[in-house]
Amino acid sequence: MMDRRIKKTRNEIKHALLELSSKKGINQVSVQNIVDHANINRATFYYHYKDKKDLVDKIEEETLEGLIQEIRLPDDQIKTFEDIVYHSILASLEHVKNCEDVYTILLSDNGIMNFRSKMLDTIKKSIRESFEPLEKKNIKIINDKSYLVNFIAGAHLSVIIDWVNTGLDKEPTSLAKQMASILTEGVKVKFH
8 A cells, every 4th residue: 555645746746747748748848847846856756756757657557557447347247249339438438537637638749649559559458358258148240350449449549539639528428329329330321
């Protein structure tokens, strides 16, 4: 169990990085900026993190670990392909909304570009793992799974990036329903 003071100091350091990054971009923030903003000394910063990259890496790891925990469904809740799609999309959107400050920085144009790639890999892994319970129930996905995983994960991440960049302008349930409907039923059209 982590000491409360250590946890508090690490949160202050992370908060300082995120707040400063929202103003001038993560690459423009220095360790000195962080320690000044968090009102700590450099030795305290270096006690917790090797450097700014280490701090950013830890934030990315925590964020993606939180994401994977949220979108992983228990096997007994997976009965159809639609279950996988809707519930994992909804869980991911709710996670992003709950961690809005982190995702706004990391997914922005001034954020960490390889974070998008790491997030895509995390989503792909979750989708691949969610196919296993279906197969155990003798539900076979006919499509080429590698392309299907890439398609779903790519669309999923693209929508999340756009959603974050537009200020999370839609409710997670509404957006999840739209995405799940497109992925399971196809695009709906209306002729005049």
